Amino acid sequence: MRVTRRWIVVTGAAAAAGLMLALPQHTSNAQSGKLQVVATTGMIADAARRIGGDAVEVTALMGSGVDPHSYRQTRTDIVAMTRADVVLWHGLYLEAQMEEFLLKLRKRQLVVPVADALPRDRLLAHEDYQDRFDPHVWMDPDLWSGVVPVVRDALAEARPENRAVFEANAASVLRDFAEVSAYAKGVLGSVPAEKRILLTAHDAFNYFGRAYGYEVLGIQGISTESEAGLNRIEDLVDLIVERDVGAIFVESSVSDRNIRALIEGAAARGHKVVVGGELFSDAMGADGTYEGSYVGMIDHNATTIARALGGSPPARGMRGQLGQGTRS
Incomplete structure (x- = not known):
């Protein structure tokens, strides 16, 4: 059976x-x-x-x-x-x-x-x-x-x-x-408009894109249960090359297998794209860390994205800017 x-x-x-x-x-x-x-x-x-x-x-x-x-x-x-x-x-x-x-x-x-x-x-x-x-x-x-x-x-x-x-x-x-x-709006707004393309493992960032004016692309769909087909990978490689995307992002709760496939596909076309950092999407950071709080998670994501895409966030994000330690 x-x-x-x-x-x-x-x-x-x-x-x-x-x-x-x-x-x-x-x-x-x-x-x-x-x-x-x-x-x-x-x-x-x-x-x-x-x-x-x-x-x-x-x-x-x-x-x-x-x-x-x-x-x-x-x-x-x-x-x-x-x-x-x-x-x-x-x-x-x-x-x-x-x-x-x-x-x-x-x-x-x-x-x-x-x-x-x-x-x-x-x-x-x-x-x-x-x-x-x-x-x-x-x-x-x-x-x-x-x-x-x-x-x-x-x-x-x-x-x-x-x-x-x-x-x-x-x-x-x-x-x-x-x-x-307010912090996220400020630092994400420092990224040049043409660079505001957020490409991640799955479609977890659509509300983020709407809030901060970013074009969001996920290899998988909204659920990580969906599969990314070969055609999807090829289409995204085309986009990376045509629009000169320099950084894409892995997620802490999703395998980076498809992200690596994009990097290799772009390299085969003579275009270098790097991992801009790890983002927290469906789960926060480890317990007891700053990123293990909701505020820390959003601060980390906004700061990481802005820095990788050419923005100008503070060196340690909102935490460093405000000197707030690990306050959640």
């Missing part, structure tokens, strides 16, 4: 649902009295930690270098989510392999898809799925700011007595998002 991928996904989802039903009904197991929060991605976890402050303990399921498009929940993840006071997930079909489980879990405890609350008129269509949207909304800090009140209200629903603290912390987060947005 031929085992199809769909059969595997459905069977896995059914097994997860069975395990969920076998577990006891949700009870908070926090010995510290802190609100137990599980977030699927690092970007959501960062917002929850900052908004919740000392009142929360946040677990992120997907760490640095993890691709959320193909991620499937483990038994450990299921136990953590069923025991949490609040589960925060992205939505917009980002966690495609987890969606069925999360929707079922939502019927029995506080489970919130934070990006689903964003205005539909500000979302970009998904190229692969009808009636779906491009989920990479965190690439535009002004748009990503819309998840802050959603996270704040979810935490306040679970812990009403801490609402004032959550509101104050959320206001601070929004100020920092506005600050990094």
Whole structure:
């Protein structure tokens, strides 16, 4: 019998649902009295930690270098989510392999898809799925700011007595998002207009391109599950040569195989193109690093892109400009 991928996904989802039903009904197991929060991605976890402050303990399921498009929940993840006071997930079909489980879990405890609350008129269509949207909304800090009140209200629903603290912390987060947005607009605007071509491993930067006026090209589609065909590679090599593209970018959570193919293809045509740096697309940097915070991630990406494409960012990005150390 031929085992199809769909059969595997459905069977896995059914097994997860069975395990969920076998577990006891949700009870908070926090010995510290802190609100137990599980977030699927690092970007959501960062917002929850900052908004919740000392009142929360946040677990992120997907760490640095993890691709959320193909991620499937483990038994450990299921136990953590069923025991949490609040589960925060992205939505917009980002966690495609987890969606069925999360929707079922939502019927029995506080489970919130934070990006689903964003205005539909500000979302970009998904190229692969009808009636779906491009989920990479965190690439535009002004748009990503819309998840802050959603996270704040979810935490306040679970812990009403801490609402004032959550509101104050959320206001601070929004100020920092506005600050990094303004910084990105400035440094990315220093790149000559004809050089504002951002070529990466997959289409994670469309919101970035819209926000900062860049032409964005991905070898793969919006989902890393899509494949880049030989024709796509050849077309992009043609573009690199014809438009004198000098730098392309790898992503921390996506294989660089196709990027290397572009570099080799351009070299065969007598054109040199280099890797302009590694960008954080579907996951942030390592825990405890500046790039492991949302502000640090956006600062890093904007600074790296501007420097590689001929702009004039500060030597250490916004962090160096403001002397803010590793503040998130």
